[in-house]
Amino acid sequence: MTFLHTLARYPAILSLAIIAAGPAAAEEGMWTFDAFPAKSVRDRYGWAPDQAWLDHVRKSAVRLTGGCSASFVSSAGLILTNHHCVASCLFDNSTAQADLLDKGFIAARREDEKLCPGQQAEIVSAIADVTGTVQNAYKGMSGEALTRARDAAIAKVEADGCPDRKTTRCQVVTLFGGGQYKLYTYRKYSDVRLVWAPEDRAATFGGDPDNFNFPRYSLDASFLRAYENGKPVKPSDHLTWSPRAPKQDELTFVVGNPGSTARLWTQSQFAFEREVRLPITVAVLSELRGRLIAAMETSPEKQREGLDMLNGIENSLKVYIGRTKALNDPDFTGRLAKAETDLRGRSGGNAAIGDPWKDVSAAVQDYRKLYLPYRFITPSSDLYGYAEALVMAAKEKAKPNSERLPGYTDSALPLLEKQILDKRPLYPWLEKLQLSWSLSKAREYLGVDDPDTQLLLGKESPEQLAERLVSQTRLSDPEYRRQLWEGGLQAIEASKDPLIQYALKLEPRQRALKRLVDENYQGPLTAAGGKLAEARFAAYGDALYPDATFTLRISYGQVKGWTERGKPVPYSTTMGGTFDRATGSAPFDLPRAFATHRSEIDPGTTYDFVTTNDIIGGNSGSPVIDRSGAVIGAAFDGNIHSLGGNYGYDPSLNRTVVVSTDAVQEALEKLYPAPWLVTELKAR
Amino acid sequence: MTFLHTLARYPAILSLAIIAAGPAAAEEGMWTFDAFPAKSVRDRYGWAPDQAWLDHVRKSAVRLTGGCSASFVSSAGLILTNHHCVASCLFDNSTAQADLLDKGFIAARREDEKLCPGQQAEIVSAIADVTGTVQNAYKGMSGEALTRARDAAIAKVEADGCPDRKTTRCQVVTLFGGGQYKLYTYRKYSDVRLVWAPEDRAATFGGDPDNFNFPRYSLDASFLRAYENGKPVKPSDHLTWSPRAPKQDELTFVVGNPGSTARLWTQSQFAFEREVRLPITVAVLSELRGRLIAAMETSPEKQREGLDMLNGIENSLKVYIGRTKALNDPDFTGRLAKAETDLRGRSGGNAAIGDPWKDVSAAVQDYRKLYLPYRFITPSSDLYGYAEALVMAAKEKAKPNSERLPGYTDSALPLLEKQILDKRPLYPWLEKLQLSWSLSKAREYLGVDDPDTQLLLGKESPEQLAERLVSQTRLSDPEYRRQLWEGGLQAIEASKDPLIQYALKLEPRQRALKRLVDENYQGPLTAAGGKLAEARFAAYGDALYPDATFTLRISYGQVKGWTERGKPVPYSTTMGGTFDRATGSAPFDLPRAFATHRSEIDPGTTYDFVTTNDIIGGNSGSPVIDRSGAVIGAAFDGNIHSLGGNYGYDPSLNRTVVVSTDAVQEALEKLYPAPWLVTELKAR
DSSP states (O other): OOHHHHHHTOOOOOOOOSBOSSOOOTTOOOBOGGGOOHHHHHHHHSOOOOHHHHHHHHHHEEEETTTEEEEEOSTTOEEEEOSTTTHHHHHHTOOSSOOHHHHOEEOSSGGGOEEOTTOOEEEEEEEEEOHHHHHHHTTTOOHHHHHHHHHHHHHHHHHHHOSOTTTEEEEEEEEGGGTEEEEEEEEEEOEEEEEEEOOHHHHHTTHHHHTTOSSOOOOOOEEEEEEETTEEOOOSOOOEEOOOOOOTTOEEEEEEOOOOOOTTOOHHHHHHIIIIIHHHHHHHHHHHHHHHHHHHTTOHHHHHHHHHHHHHHHHHHHHHHHHHHHHTOHHHHHHHHHHHHHHHHHHTTOTTTOOHHHHHHHHHHHHHHHHHHHHHTSOOOHHHHHHHHHHHHHHHHTSOGGGSOGGGSTTTHHHHHHHHHSOOOOOHHHHHHHHHHHHHHHHHHHOTTOHHHHHHHTTSOHHHHHHHHHHHOOTTSHHHHHHHHHHHHHHHHHOOOHHHHHHHHHHHHHHHHHHHHIIIIIHHHHHHHHHHHHHHHHHHTTOOOOOOOSSOEEEEEEBOOEEETTEEEOSEEETTHHHHHOOSSTTSSOOHHHHHTTTTSOTTSEEEEEEOOOOOTTOTTOEEEOTTSEEEEEEEEEOGGGTTTTTOBOTTTOOEEEEEHHHHHHIIIIISOOHHHHHHHHOO | OOHHHHHHTOOOOOOOOSBOSSOOOTTOOOBOGGGOOHHHHHHHHSOOOOHHHHHHHHHHEEEETTTEEEEEOSTTOEEEEOSTTTHHHHHHTOOSSOOHHHHOEEOSSGGGOEEOTTOOEEEEEEEEEOHHHHHHHTTTOOHHHHHHHHHHHHHHHHHHHOSOTTTEEEEEEEEGGGTEEEEEEEEEEOEEEEEEEOOHHHHHTTHHHHTTOSSOOOOOOEEEEEEETTEEOOOSOOOEEOOOOOOTTOEEEEEEOOOOOOTTOOHHHHHHIIIIIHHHHHHHHHHHHHHHHHHHTTOHHHHHHHHHHHHHHHHHHHHHHHHHHHHTOHHHHHHHHHHHHHHHHHHTTOTTTOOHHHHHHHHHHHHHHHHHHHHHTSOOOHHHHHHHHHHHHHHHHTSOGGGSOGGGSTTTHHHHHHHHHSOOOOOHHHHHHHHHHHHHHHHHHHOTTOHHHHHHHTTSOHHHHHHHHHHHOOTTSHHHHHHHHHHHHHHHHHOOOHHHHHHHHHHHHHHHHHHHHIIIIIHHHHHHHHHHHHHHHHHHTTOOOOOOOSSOEEEEEEBOOEEETTEEEOSEEETTHHHHHOOSSTTSSOOHHHHHTTTTSOTTSEEEEEEOOOOOTTOTTOEEEOTTSEEEEEEEEEOGGGTTTTTOBOTTTOOEEEEEHHHHHHIIIIISOOHHHHHHHHOO
């Protein structure tokens, strides 16, 4: 809901890559289901999935609104995903007395399964092309007017597409930066419950130091279950559970929702990223990381209460640091530049295309001036996030659907409502820490005398303001949030809650900045995006994949190690290897269940393995599927070379890291026993 | 002594600049006293200092080994410098009961003046050219052999130059990256005591948010006194105290010790800085800043104990973030590139010069591979710094002078001994915080499986190792340090102290890495440095200034505001302006004495002012001198545009920020009264 919330709950993965704007090479590509490159796959592997296979895995694939991917693996709505995708759920269901994140969780009976706040499971039921409808709505327009017209068209398509907003969700997806618009219709299940999760250390063995590295020894797996009307869902399709070791070179498919990539960006966008956004992001997040680490050290309670956020921050930081490295690697940026030069060369003289690169560059120049206020005008904290969403929703709901901000249209409101109203624990010290940090960074980057700093702080210091707002707000009470949500604008404006009043005070400036950004940046970018897509299709045909958009994609690849400084890295690890890697000190301390059950574990069981599939953050929890359509693992990480994949993909080095179904089944049988789940998984 | 110690006690300043490798323009330049550009100054201002004037200010100028500049301002050894240059001394002399940093300090009698640990005052008494001697020593050599031969020659020149190491210090300074070597002889005073300092808030009003910004409202001034044999020193020269407002456009000289600049670097060095060193430095320091902020919030004691370090970190971070911004500004880097192209063009075809740019580039390429281990093999903490210095000194002292590492030659040992043996308080929590931070960053950047990480950590976590080393070492006891210092190698090797043992364990690898760096980077850089200097002198004549080296320089300029986005910024602030800027919340809370004495202060007194002088970190505390040779202020900051001055200088925007003698006298008379000091300052 807020910047941080998104970060903490949006695991991301990267890669140091080769090709950017040109056509996809080798295993590169995060393909949409309506444009699967069957011919390329068949040419390469002598086999390719048919439409029935594709339909089946699509209907089995689950998007989790917390920012992850997953899949149905039983006829009773059982969902396989990563442990780190349910860490927030474990955390939200924990107390100082019952630390589910630390100990893990096994629901002995269906009625013990625990609701995951804010979590919703979504399955793609249809994809329709609405490019003409949306593009025609803004034809000939520019700037803010273009953005408004586009948003209005999208709101209408979504509202018309899903009259039943209780069980379906419609979402228009912008592909190729405005080159295509597709209407995705989802069957949704907003009651998602926790079924099984190992102890934290089994999933996070090696912690941040091993994150984005391989070999890994991680049981980053868990099970959820979708419910509807209080009963487990019977999905139309689910994947066959195949607890087996992967074979060298075997063909694998990853089906999931890569969050976002920037492979089709222009040079001016890369420059802005390298010169402005990344340096600021790494600096401010590093400080937050430090503040949190030190605050957590002061008590065991804070150690527990801060862990989920810390994991999220450290994951994000590793991603941003990896991106910084990629964009500061002259070889890498040279290839990005070459790809753009190639496309520009092929498009030269095409009057219909013109010079969208120049338009993007001008928009980025304008955005450089708006970036700092736009970024820092919104403070970070979950409680502030509630306040802002409540204020904005109250104001937006009073308008016709087609005039609302994108996050507040009829099609968007049900999930927002759920996220605001679901009960979850909040810790005042964490809220104050985030809020005072974000306010002090706003003052640092905008300057003391800047009007936006003065709007944010008044005469208070960041620490005083955070203390006052957090200690006096009632927004941690879900019942109070419900009153404000249902009471609408009248209730909001009558509220004496200091955070609501604060959000009301900031709102006009936030809107004004958004309008400026729409006028000078988003609008021009959308217009140029259409031209750039035209240029690409003209130059390379339509065998292209769009940048990731946290919508369903399929990538193909193979089980394969790689060569690191002349030394081969094997494609898999074994569960027994964990005992060799353990040092006794965190985060390399042996998971308790590994110590207890050492003699029972088959040490040769494949634990984690790597494939050449092209994925990125958001793909976490994606099923890794074999040729037969069975699931053989859940993707949970990338290797170190994959840091940079935001901008491109290198098939010789980039790897997806997967926890094997073989290891999960071993854990279900011996480490964190739930034999009834094994039975459920085995049933056809 | 350690990385951090240096940072925390080495205030630095920057600037967004124009000219790099070419000849100095306008007020640009940090000139050595043996090459003052009198003609340029006379041509520009119709007047220039004569030799007597220059000799007088040189003999009045003081270098403080804590990393600052200063000047004698009375015949009884009174020294003017910045408050932030004595903050560590105030801190070291504080206890929870008597917080001198917070409250300030006034010694009512000479015998109350307090020793500043590690601080030494140094006055340049002679400068001699030893270029031939040193360059001939390594003629025809390369790599590590070159470095060794050069260091041996320097050690000999220094030892021969200063047979009396009790009162003199000899230092060979490398100018133009190896193009010139000069022997600086100093009269030194190793007993420096605190005389007067205002309360912290008066000096740090506006805190980190206002640091490197102008207008400032800061009383960043203090007085020290040099002693010898228990008596105040009678310096041969001191500056006349002139408590007056500066005049618009008046000519000003800044005499002090700029720490380091990189204006003569080549493109490959700038690239390494931008792509590797700065991103890592900003990320790790930001995390340290966050850890410290959160740890300090847990108690008033920690708030006090951590403040000095936090100020140092925040100052450094602002510098590095400013440098990042400068090197990510295409206009700025374009000018740097153009300057190099110009010099290369003028040097083309000169066979004696060859292609030193290529040699530097090759050395930098090699250094990229060594950088991470070389940087992270030395953990950060004051206690570890003692251990490392004790171990290294014991091993080096056993060798002939000419074979020792540079920091351990006969000429270097007296100051090192003082720094190790001077008593100062150390706080275990701060030591653990630094140590566990630096070890965890080593693991993060080198990787878990790296042999250096394993050498640093063994099977312990960073937190466990830091806890064990800090809680068990005896090195916080100065008497124990003296025993080890005097006991030499035998005592070191017999010591059971875990930090000494740890430093002994790391030492061989630290030496091996240093050898690799000397062989592949420093050696080639020194060789190329000579060629680059030759190229510069051939192209632009010898009216050039060398990069800063924390040795005495003089810069000339004028009292002058500047234009900020079309709006003029006046050149000075008044003390009365403080009351308008105060908000009541830290760091904008009114200094207590300002509140108490409001009615007595003359609100129109010039507080801080700006000049066009070209300075950088290390210049803090430098006297700002008028045409008559009188001191009218102490430089303490740069404006926001001066962030970047590490690489170049822009006369239209870069400004030195100065606290006026007028304000200091007002403070001495009304705010923190010490009328006897006013009397001492007035006496001729």
